Amino acid sequence: MALFIRDPEVDALAEEVRRLTKARTKTEAVRSALKAQLAEARRAQPLRKRLARSKALADAMGRGDPDFDMKAFTDSLWGDA
Template identity: 40%
Template sequence: MPLYVRDETVNDLATQAQRLLKTKTKTEAIRIALERVVHRDTPPETLQERLKVFQDRFRALGEPVENFDEKAYLDEMWGNE
């Protein structure tokens, strides 16, 4: 859907944004500017939501191996017998 700018001030601002953002068109400059505003004003995720991502990844690793000898594993990995 086309966007028509009929306000000369808005047109001037779009031209300035195009120059500052070094875009080929004013439309691209407006898109970038609007994306920045939307991203900036979108409320951040809560700490609980961010932690859930890590918790889900951790659970996906599976159950821990019982009696795992980390030192022996690292020695073997480094070639220390």
């Protein structure tokens, strides 16, 4: 899906971000700026809302296996070391 910048001010801002961040393209600069803005917006959400999202993700994974032995599993990753 394409994003066309038709506003000269937005185009100038994208070019300035590209130049200052040494991004190869405006697309790369816009991607980086949007990711940074999204991360900031997520951090600005109340802790309760962020924790609720994390809890929902954990709940979607289902219950853990109470018989799972993490020590044995970790040891098996080391092999015969």
